[in-house]
Amino acid sequence: MNRLMVWYGELVVQKDLIKRGALFLSPGMLWLMIFLVLPGLILVVISFAGRGDYGELVWDFSLENYRRLMGYGIFGWAPDYILILLRSVWVAIFTTGLSVILSYPLCFFIARKPVRTRYLWLMVVIIPFWTNMVIRTYSWFLILAPELPFAKLAAYLKLVSPGMALYPSAFAVYLGMISMFLPFVALPLFSSVERLDWTLVEAAQDLYASNLRIFMHAILPQTLPGLSVGIILTLVPAMGMFVVPDLLGGAKYMLVGNLIQQQFGASRDWAFGAAISMGLMVLTMFSLYLYRRKNKGIELL
Amino acid sequence: MKRINLLVNTMALGTICFLYLPLMAVAFFSVNNTKYGLAWKGFTLDWYLKLFQNEVILHAAWNTLVLAVVSTLVSTVLGTVLAIGMDRFPWPKRMNTILDLTLHLPVVIPDIILAAALVVAFGFLRQVSSWFEPGLFSMIIGHITFQVAFVALVVRSRLISIGKDVEEAARDLYASNAYLLWKITLPLLIPGIIAGAMLAFTLSLDDFVISFFTAGPDSVTLPLYIFAAVRRVVTPQIHALSTLVLLVTIVLVALMERFSRKTNTK
Numbered sequence: 001m002n003r004l005m006v007w008y009g010e011l012v013v014q015k016d017l018i019k020r021g022a023l024f025l026s027p028g029m030l031w032l033m034i035f036l037v038l039p040g041l042i043l044v045v046i047s048f049a050g051r052g053d054y055g056e057l058v059w060d061f062s063l064e065n066y067r068r069l070m071g072y073g074i075f076g077w078a079p080d081y082i083l084i085l086l087r088s089v090w091v092a093i094f095t096t097g098l099s100v101i102l103s104y105p106l107c108f109f110i111a112r113k114p115v116r117t118r119y120l121w122l123m124v125v126i127i128p129f130w131t132n133m134v135i136r137t138y139s140w141f142l143i144l145a146p147e148l149p150f151a152k153l154a155a156y157l158k159l160v161s162p163g164m165a166l167y168p169s170a171f172a173v174y175l176g177m178i179s180m181f182l183p184f185v186a187l188p189l190f191s192s193v194e195r196l197d198w199t200l201v202e203a204a205q206d207l208y209a210s211n212l213r214i215f216m217h218a219i220l221p222q223t224l225p226g227l228s229v230g231i232i233l234t235l236v237p238a239m240g241m242f243v244v245p246d247l248l249g250g251a252k253y254m255l256v257g258n259l260i261q262q263q264f265g266a267s268r269d270w271a272f273g274a275a276i277s278m279g280l281m282v283l284t285m286f287s288l289y290l291y292r293r294k295n296k297g298i299e300l301l
Numbered sequence: 302m303k304r305i306n307l308l309v310n311t312m313a314l315g316t317i318c319f320l321y322l323p324l325m326a327v328a329f330f331s332v333n334n335t336k337y338g339l340a341w342k343g344f345t346l347d348w349y350l351k352l353f354q355n356e357v358i359l360h361a362a363w364n365t366l367v368l369a370v371v372s373t374l375v376s377t378v379l380g381t382v383l384a385i386g387m388d389r390f391p392w393p394k395r396m397n398t399i400l401d402l403t404l405h406l407p408v409v410i411p412d413i414i415l416a417a418a419l420v421v422a423f424g425f426l427r428q429v430s431s432w433f434e435p436g437l438f439s440m441i442i443g444h445i446t447f448q449v450a451f452v453a454l455v456v457r458s459r460l461i462s463i464g465k466d467v468e469e470a471a472r473d474l475y476a477s478n479a480y481l482l483w484k485i486t487l488p489l490l491i492p493g494i495i496a497g498a499m500l501a502f503t504l505s506l507d508d509f510v511i512s513f514f515t516a517g518p519d520s521v522t523l524p525l526y527i528f529a530a531v532r533r534v535v536t537p538q539i540h541a542l543s544t545l546v547l548l549v550t551i552v553l554v555a556l557m558e559r560f561s562r563k564t565n566t567k
Contacts, residue, residue, distance in 0.1 A: 007391065008465070008481075017390065020478075024401070026384025028379040028429045028449055037416070039422035040406075043414075045399055099486045102316045110315030126478025128320045131550045134509050134524040138531050139323030142330065142540075147339040179320055183520055196333040210378050211305065232409075243509055247531055257413050264514065266419050277417045279385065288409060 005044040015118050047274035065275035066128030081259070085279055092238035095177040096185070096231055102178070103186040103230065107193040122190065129183035140176045141167060143249075168250030176244040181237070185230035192226025232291050236284050256280050324547060331540035347380075348541035358526065358542060365522040366436060368512070369505040372444035377498040379445070380452025385486065387453070388460040404454060408446040416514035420444050423515065436517035443511040448504055452497035459493025499557050
């Protein structure tokens, strides 16, 4: 159909316009198809394959990997993998929750500064956000070392035996995770807090609302857009994190990220790795679904 | 009220300490004159000097830079063209939804899944061509894949904010397609493109997971080097290296902040 249409004040045949548009779209879209969408689909297919004796893929389409993920092995049912999945969800939720609790005071603190210094304070939060994850994790590795006051204090309080570092432990993983993701919550939240209508808070105070009620009814609803972006930005990557648990948790605190890395690294079992990835993907999609039900679209930038 | 203010301020300052204390410790020990242990033995810049004589680290730094520069250049071009294609043509609604979803994929899925998918895809592609052996090339491809989406999102938001008025006016004055693109749209877009490129660059420097999965033995980057070193044995050189990376980050953030404020006030 050679429909004519006006576009940008120019009279064009619609077909030509579509062709021109496709020309713009194709390089980027082709790239994303070849290196993002297609590999993703292959990953789904592979999760139904098996592992050969030398780590090669065996095309025997079965649900074996998923059965294994659910804990059915040669020795009967052992819920190790399910525990790791649940633990990852728990760590992600805990990290997000504490990050939110710590982010509110931080954002109020910065928002109350005069404009001139406000951006300096904001930069103070942005710098760790952009500092490489490995370096930030390593810095925790260092500060929890046995020679430093924190480990000595813990030893004094009989929490660990003297001369021991505070890692590897669940505690170290939590510390690392929260410091890693706190800026992910704080920065989107700040954009909401900065625009907060303080007259509503004052009105609530005039009406003798308790602090908790002021927060719940005057502050929380107004900051919800920034808060929900922050939560999703934290929750999703926190579930797949593997650097922090690897360095700070050791074998003591495995998360699903480590499990996936193990299958693609040392164990060389791509098929099982793909199945675990699918498990993580389902968890991610589920949290995104919950998020989308509350918010209309995903606006992350 | 005063009590609440005090509480908020203490908590905020405490949080900032929580973020910075570990980083400060790294910087502090990077100038400590001891090879083993963390006892203070006096000030030295030796570890920084040793850093610049360490072939492995220099090579890793070079890899990091090449990876970031090349992937940023390619992804900026791809992302910009993609954003123009998405925003400036009358696509049907369904097509727009598909484009949107594809673009948001790298933003919302955990990077470890993208990394796993890339490993598998490269595994297959390797049977076709030896180009896809783990190494710098495959790392560049991996980085471009997540950068493209971010660049496109940033550039598209700029396209939306500049609107179509100027372009329509140019068209009314008989500007050709090519003239419109080169002399009107792209110059207006420059701040958005630069912002997108800077984001892509920092994302590349910040990445660990994608690199870790797609790297070969000769393509170690700085984060990979530090990660491996921490698991093996830590030397004060690692403190010095981390401190330098931190300093570079501070400079980059300051530049970005400067730049984005300038474009906002324009």
